[in-house]
Amino acid sequence: MSGERWAVNRENEDSSSLPIHRPPLAVFVVAAMETVLLALICLSPWAYGAVHPNFEFLLDAGIAVLLALWAVRMLLEGRIRWKKSGVALCLAGLFLLGVWQRTPLPRPMLAWLSPGTVRCYDQLLPKQPETLSALSTDEMPVPPSNAQSSHAELRPGSTLSLYPGVTQREAARLLAVFLVFVLVYNNLTSKGALIRLSIVALINGVFLSLFALIQFFSAPPKTVYWHYAALGGVFGPFINKNHFPYYVNVCIGLGIGLLVSQDWRRRSSSASKQDNSLVQMLRNPHALWICTGLGLMITAVAFSRSRGGLLALVGAAVLCGILGRLRLGRSFRFNFILLVAGIVVALSAWFGTGVLKDRLAALESGEAYQGRVPLWLRSLPIAIDFPLWGTGDGTF
Numbered sequence: 001m002s003g004e005r006w007a008v009n010r011e012n013e014d015s016s017s018l019p020i021h022r023p024p025l026a027v028f029v030v031a032a033m034e035t036v037l038l039a040l041i042c043l044s045p046w047a048y049g050a051v052h053p054n055f056e057f058l059l060d061a062g063i064a065v066l067l068a069l070w071a072v073r074m075l076l077e078g079r080i081r082w083k084k085s086g087v088a089l090c091l092a093g094l095f096l097l098g099v100w101q102r103t104p105l106p107r108p109m110l111a112w113l114s115p116g117t118v119r120c121y122d123q124l125l126p127k128q129p130e131t132l133s134a135l136s137t138d139e140m141p142v143p144p145s146n147a148q149s150s151h152a153e154l155r156p157g158s159t160l161s162l163y164p165g166v167t168q169r170e171a172a173r174l175l176a177v178f179l180v181f182v183l184v185y186n187n188l189t190s191k192g193a194l195i196r197l198s199i200v201a202l203i204n205g206v207f208l209s210l211f212a213l214i215q216f217f218s219a220p221p222k223t224v225y226w227h228y229a230a231l232g233g234v235f236g237p238f239i240n241k242n243h244f245p246y247y248v249n250v251c252i253g254l255g256i257g258l259l260v261s262q263d264w265r266r267r268s269s270s271a272s273k274q275d276n277s278l279v280q281m282l283r284n285p286h287a288l289w290i291c292t293g294l295g296l297m298i299t300a301v302a303f304s305r306s307r308g309g310l311l312a313l314v315g316a317a318v319l320c321g322i323l324g325r326l327r328l329g330r331s332f333r334f335n336f337i338l339l340v341a342g343i344v345v346a347l348s349a350w351f352g353t354g355v356l357k358d359r360l361a362a363l364e365s366g367e368a369y370q371g372r373v374p375l376w377l378r379s380l381p382i383a384i385d386f387p388l389w390g391t392g393d394g395t396f
Contacts, residue, residue, distance in 0.1 A: 023076045023077065025076055026073050026076040026077055029069050029072050029073045029076065030073060030187060030188070032069055033066055033069045033070065033073075033183070033187055033188065034188055034193060034196070036062060036065055036066055036069070037066060037180075037184065037188065038196070038197065038200050039062070040059060040062045040063075041197075041200065041201065041204070042200060042204045044059055045204070045208060045236075045237060045238065045247050046208075046237050047237070048224065048237060048238065048239050049237065049238045049239065049240070049243045049247070051239065051240075051243075059176075060176060063176055063179060063180060066179075066180070066183055067179060067183065070183050070186075070187060073187070081186045081187065082182075082186060083185060083186055085181075085182070085185055087181065087185075088178065088181060088182050088185065091174065091177060091178040091181055092178055094174050094178075094393075095171055095174040095175050095178055097389075097393070098167055098168070098170055098171030098174060098392075098393045099171055100160070100389075101159065101160040101161040101164075101167050101389060101390070101392045101393060102159055102160075102161050102164045102167045102168055102171065102392070103159065103160075104155070104158040104159055105158060105159065105160070106158075107158070110158065110159075110160070113160065113388075113389060114160055114386060114388070114389050116385030116386045117160055117162070117386065117389075117391070119385075120162060120385075120391075121156075121157040125156055125157050159392070160389045160390075160391075160392060161391065161392025161393070161395060162391045162392055162395050163391075163392055163394070163395045164392070166392070166393075166394040166395060167392040167393045167394055167395065169394060170393035170394035171393060174393070195258065195261075197254065198254040198255065198257060198258040199258065201250065201251040201254045201255070202251055202254060202255040202258065202290065202293055203293075204251065205247070205248050205251025205252065205255070205293070205297050206251075206293040206296055206297060208236055208237070208244075208247070208248060208251075208300075209236075209248060209296050209297045209299070209300030209301075210296065210300075211236055211237070212235050212236030212237075212244060212300050212303075212304070213296075213299070213300055213303060213351070215235075215236060216235065216303060217351070222234055224237060224238075224239060225237070233305065235303075235304040235305070235306070236300075236304075241304050241305055241306050242304075242306045242308060242309055244300070244301070244304045244306065244309065245301045245304055245306050245308075245309025245310065245312065245313060246309065248297050248300060248301055249301065249309065249312060249313050249316065251297060252294060252297050252298060252301075252313065253316065253320070255290055255293060255294050255297070256294065256320075258290060259287060259290045259291070259294070259336055260324075260336070287336065288339075291336055291339045291340050291343065292343060294340045294343075295339075295340050295341075295342075295343025295344045295346075295347060296343070296347065298313070298340065298344050299343075299344050299347040299348055299351070301313055302344075302348065303348075303351065379396075382396075
């Protein structure tokens with residue numbers, strides 16, 4: 001199939017598109033948008049999870065490219081593409097909340113909106129503003145007028161957020177999430193796009209898991225890429241071991257969806273009654289490869305030493321299994337679980353279960369909660385003092 005025909009077919013899969021004439025160039029713009037998006041999804045975890053400011057900037061630059069391509073598509077088609085979404089409204093509300101928390105307010109209004117914030121400021125801020133004693137008043141530099149007004153607007157103790165700088169950063173990240181969601185929701189919602197996303201996420205998750213396990217058994221502790229030292233526990237290319245299951249659990253979910261989807265089963269075999277049998281699955285190379293990848297990713301999540309990530313995976317699997325059974329009835333079967341579980345057990349036995357036993361034993365003995373429960377108990381009064389507006393995004 002030629003590249004032009006492939007792009008046209010991919011655009012025709014979008015059920016949300018209106019039956020109007022589309023310029024041929026707009027079809028290739030949509031293909032470019034999906035390519036850039038998949039590239040960001042695949043490359044961001046390998047760059048330390050994109051938590052470094054430089055890599056986060058590159059991620060934001062990729063989002064800017066996506067927005068530019070969306071604008072080009074709307075210009076070519078001569079119409080604004082926007083679909084209503086409750087999720088988009090929630091994301092926009094979270095962003096606006098961060099902006100509101102950073103907005104300077106008069107003291108009486110701040111005391112009326114959040115008395116706990118004012119009490120906190122009274123305890124932490126000095127009565128008189130601090131000045132540089134080494135310089136006289138005449139020697140102190142005078143900032144420009146616009147800088148003076150900006151400084152006055154952001155004077156300490158005038159915002160709902162106790163740390164306006166970090167709240168501004170978190171609001172910018174929420175804005176990026178909102179923009180990516182609405183872009184995908186308005187341009188890349190076809191079944192084909194979801195299948196391609198599942199395939200790419202599955203492959204990337206497998207490579208991440210394979211790399212993480214090799215590094216775990218061969219690299220020194222707290223070392224990324226066998227060379228760069230990190231302060232905390234690392235796993236794979238992530239400098240925080242908990243970030244690994246955050247990403248790979250999504251890849252596992254997309255892989256399971258790819259495996260059990262009706263479209264995939266129709267293409268894998270013509271006998272619908274035998275599609276779900278374990279014997280028939282063993283004869284299907286596509287299903288075997290997917291199950292192998294799922295087993296490798298689940299094993300990597302278990303060896304990541306992230307108890308929360310493993311519990312989240314188990315809880316999500318149980319919940320999705322219940323929902324699948326309620327929605328599809330007896331047509332939703334779990335035969336592939338036996339194959340995936342067998343792969344996980346085999347890999348865990350090969351790598352050694354000592355690490356898993358030591359890590360999971362902390363859950364049974366209560367060691368994992370010794371530092372967390374006191375923190376949760378100390379957090380309850382904070383929630384009572386800041387019930388509505390909080391202390392600012394990113395300040396807890």
